[in-house]
Amino acid sequence: MSTPVAHGSIRRRLLLSLLASAAVLAIVVYFVVQSVARQVAQESQDNVLTASALSILDSARLSGGEISIDLPYSALSMLDSISDERVFYAIRLEDEFLSGYADLPEPTGDPNGTSSFLSTTFLGEDVRVVLVKRRMSTDTGRSFLKVSVAQTLSGQKQALARISRTSMGIGAGFFLVSVLLAALISRSTIRPLDRLTGSVSRRGPKDLRPVAAPVPSEMVPLVASLNSFMRRLQQSLMRSEDFIAEAAHRVRTPLAVVRTKAEVAQRKSDDPETRKALREMIRAIDDSSRTAGQLLDHAMVTFRLDHLAREEISLHRLVQDTVERMRPTSELKDVTLEATEVETATIKGDPILVQNALHNLLDNAVKYSPSGAEIHVALTTTDDGAKISVKDTGPGFQTDELDVLPKRFARGANTQDIVGSGLGLTIAKEVVEAHGGTLHITNNPGGGACVSLVFPSS
Ligand SMILES: Nc1ncnc2c1ncn2[C@@H]1O[C@H](COP(=O)(O)OP(=O)(O)OP(=O)(O)O)[C@@H](O)[C@H]1O
Ligand SMILES: [Mg+2]
Known part of the structure; x- marks a missing residue:
């Protein structure tokens, strides 16, 4: 029997595609978590910056056309108390510098909004700058009072690194769970196939009933x-x-x-x-x-x-039966046919075939023995199995023919005008070998043929 050639595996293909989609999803999860967290961190820093800039702006007073600012303590402390960030500010009336760091860069975008932001470098450090402004009436007319507040980003950078690690962990965890689920899914998808294979291969060789168990619609x-x-x-x-x-x-x-x-x-x-x-x-x-x-x-x-059927055969009964069937033929030829020693033995196999094999041996013994000859049939058992032997007192085999005779259509030189086709020993040999046994052909020490079927114990 040839085994079919396997090309790929459904389970592996399923597993690989599930893992590939899990990997893509894990990477997407990583980037989404990271960008959301980054945005949240940025927004909260911007909110604090704006609050602090607005509280400076609120403290501006106009007295006698002059602007005075009483820098509130809380305005800057809310920024640097959180971490060791450095804080800078600048207050300008239009382009005239009033107080703080004169060369602090100023965000340009969105002139109509309440606040605008800029990420830049100042004094060699990365900073985030906010600009808030308010229209004031002074001696020289109406002009904008602008307050810029900047904060270094070292704390935020650390936070972002932490966020990055966390999102990496979340992505990896997501992937691991997906691997586990993919293994379970692929196994449960394949299970009906396994079940079908099992139920078909457990059948006996003659069991050709249709498969009745329910199967998934695809199968x-x-x-x-x-x-x-x-x-x-x-x-x-x-x-x-x-x-x-x-x-x-x-x-x-x-x-x-x-x-x-x-x-x-x-x-x-x-x-x-x-x-x-x-x-x-x-x-x-x-x-x-x-x-x-x-x-x-x-x-x-x-x-x-x-x-090949695998029925229980009681060999002793089969031997006795076959001998009785042969008796009329042997009596016609005046040959004594006896089942001398018959022990009890059972093997597994096809009784019709074993009977056919034994019948051919008995047929030979009767056919090739002269009248007055004796045939002894014995069934003996050993630890290894059972042996049926047929011994006759006829002319026996020619020793140089022993190997050839079980071949198809081979007949011996002793056949003269005895009818035959040369298939009897072939049949016996094929039957006994199909049951895992062997056919032995020899001559008795005292003359005559001895042919035995040796079956292994089941
Ligand atoms: N008991 C026996 N005594 C002597 N020769 C035998 C004996 N049994 C078989 N032979 C020899 O072995 C040969 C092969 O036997 P086999 O049974 O295969 O064929 P066959 O008896 O010639 O034909 P058939 O197919 O009709 O049985 C026989 O032709 C005969 O020469
Ligand atoms: Mg024969």
Whole structure:
């Protein structure tokens, strides 16, 4: 039996695609968490900066056309008390510098809004600057009072690094959970396939019933074609079994009729020439009939071996049965047939085949022994198994032929005009080997053939 070639694996493909999407999602999660956290951190810093700048702006008083600012303590302390950030400010009336750091950069964008922001560097440090302004009426007319407040970013940078690590952790955790889920999902997806495989491969060799257990809808077409295949197989097996039986019947019956007619004609005829011709004809008919029978038997054996049954066979009963069936033939030839030593033994296999094998051995023993000979059949058991041996007191085998005789159509030199086709030992050998045993062919020390079937214990 050839094993099918595997190309890829559904489970692996499923697992890989799940893992790939999990990895993409984990990276997206990482960036989303990080950017949201960055934005939140930025907004809260901007809010504090704006609050502090507004409280400076609120403290501005106009007295006698002059602007006085009483810098509130809380305005800047709310900025540097949080961390060790440095804080800078600048107060300008339009472009005239009033107080603070004269060269503190000023955000330019959004002149109509209440506050505008700028990220830049000042005195060698990264800073965030806010600008708030308010219109004031002074001696020189209406002009803008502008307050800029700046804060260094070292604390925020640390916070961002922390956020980055956290989002990396969240991404990795997300990925790990996804891996676990992907493994579970792929296993549960494949499970119905595993179940189907198991239920089909657990079956006996003759079990061709359709698969009835429910399967997922995607597998229904597969199971349907499997079922229809098994149905066709079963029909064709039944047909060939019937065909073999039918063919055997059809070939043998007309041959038997022709043989009877030839015998009658032979008896009636007085012409020695005609009698001789008819005798040869009868012999040829016997040969064809035997060959047809053995060929069909062999076909039947081959067919049954393909689907070997594994029934319990009580060998002792089978031996006794087969011997009794052979008895009329042996008595006709005046050969003593005895089952001398029969122990109890059981094996697993096809009883029809084993019986056929033994029948061929008995047939040989009767056929090749002269009248007055004795045949002893024995069934003995050992630890390793059971042995059926058939010993006769006939001429025995020619030692140089021992290896050749079990081959198909091989006949010995001792056959003279004994009818046969050379298939009997072939059938016996194939049957015993299919049951895991061996066929032994030897001669008895005192002369005569000894053929045994050795079966391993089941
Ligand atoms: N008991 C026996 N004593 C002597 N020779 C035997 C014995 N059994 C088999 N042989 C020899 O072995 C040969 C092969 O036996 P096998 O049973 O295979 O074929 P066959 O008897 O010639 O034909 P058939 O197919 O009709 O049985 C025989 O032709 C015969 O020469
Ligand atoms: Mg034979």
